[in-house]
Amino acid sequence: MRFVTFELAGQARLGLMSGGEIADLTGEAGEPLSLMALLQAGEGALAEAANRAVTAPRHPLESVKLLPVLPRPGKIICLGLNYAEHAAEGGRERPDYPNFFMRGATTLIGHGAPVIRPRVSVQLDFEAELAAVIGRRVPRHVAKTDALSFVAGYACFNDVSVRDYQRRTPQWTIGKNFDGTGPFGPAFVTADELPPGASGLHIESRLNGKVMQSANTRDMLFPVDETIMLLAQCLTLEPGDVLVMGTPAGVGFARTPPVWMKAGDTIEIDIEGVGLLSNPVADEA
Template identity: 55%
Template sequence: MKVGDPGYPGNLEEILRAGEIVEAGKVLLQGRSVDLAEIEFLPPVSNASKVICVGLNYADHAAEGGSKVPDYPTVFARFNSSLIGHGAPLVCPKVSEQFDYEAEMVAIIGKGGRAISEAEALSHVAGYSVFNDGSVRDYQLRTPQWTIGKNFDGTGAFGPAFVTADELEPGATGLRIQTRLNGRVLQDASTSDLVFSVARLVSLISAAMTLEPGDVIVTGTPAGVGLGHNPPIFMKEGDVCEIEIEKIGLLSNPVVKEK
């Protein structure tokens, strides 16, 4: 199935902007069944106005990198050009051999706003998804600003599922989150271990900028990233990286070397 085919349900961010998420059941009834083999998976949101990532948001991950747990979220941006969907190849850049994985949970904004209180923040979250924040470590760590190492083309895998917030515990807490590289478990944690909860992140980020429907907040990764192992474990051509979050879904991508 491709964009424009009969039965294509439409673009998620457009549905969110139109406030039509409550009609999801009707869309499912009107749609048609499709063989998964026929689908090219796109990111659940492919044209967000903002993809906001949070670093050092699990205490054990901060510790493995020799960093203190921050008093305020470490925030950086990803760009849509870096994103790929489920099943698409993660691209290890020609210029680096330090292509790392990061299992992360995504919160997708359904109702926009500015200066949102923490008490009201979760009412602005439409749902959740899975993210692999593929990181080119030698570029990321060249300067205190991480943006360049987080935005190589084809390094941010996203999806495939979008689970509405009402299907999960408030803030999507208590969910097991794992990375498996070629079947080997390398990260294994719980979303309850976030330093800054989803509600806190929405509140703090919206203090600075207006959040819009379809905006993406990537909430951080736990300990076990490749750089934290001795010796380091980086992704290479021929690998398969799987990120799985309990009750949200499995994101799987092969790894290729940039031609």
């Protein structure tokens, strides 16, 4: 199943994507329905909502505005340096423990929305990443062997970074939290449609059609199951939390000369079986 969050008449709505159409899953009385609500409702809620698609009104995909698949996640936990070659291109050693950092929901944008290059910097960089969405409350100290049972699905993510701000402090937080720098979508793909842990999938970024990053999710140093196990040693993961799983080599800052995104560019994140996330780039007004 492939769920999308889209906007119609100023209201965020939940849809099921099939081919070039979206089935509108909004309730009969017009009450809003969200992916977050379904995740919080527990096992079977996603499939039950998808059953509405048979009789639901449909919209051509190109006629609607797509929003982030989860516009307001509970927590957005990101991993840095989770591919060995990306760590090396930045002059870093292979980490022994994940480099965790947080993103805020106000950074998020949907497929097709512009990535915003801020007034204060030109160092706007791309990062193709897989996002895993938690579907059930994860108990503390969960075993690695059980961890994937708590993942509801996956999506594409672009962990756009403002590099000079990222390096202004020992922590990366500020450079990862500019408004309009977190493309997330286009669809939420349920875990049953993908290999366990979404491993073995080709992941790629393209800037104006040119391949910049090309790797495989099996190359992650800390895969999804191990990441959940390690986080559960420290904190509680809840339905609707998002894990953004790190980027492979080929980012703009590591090139000679560096490649920064600018207004008029188009950046695409393409993950096999998950989707194609595409966004133009615009300057901050």
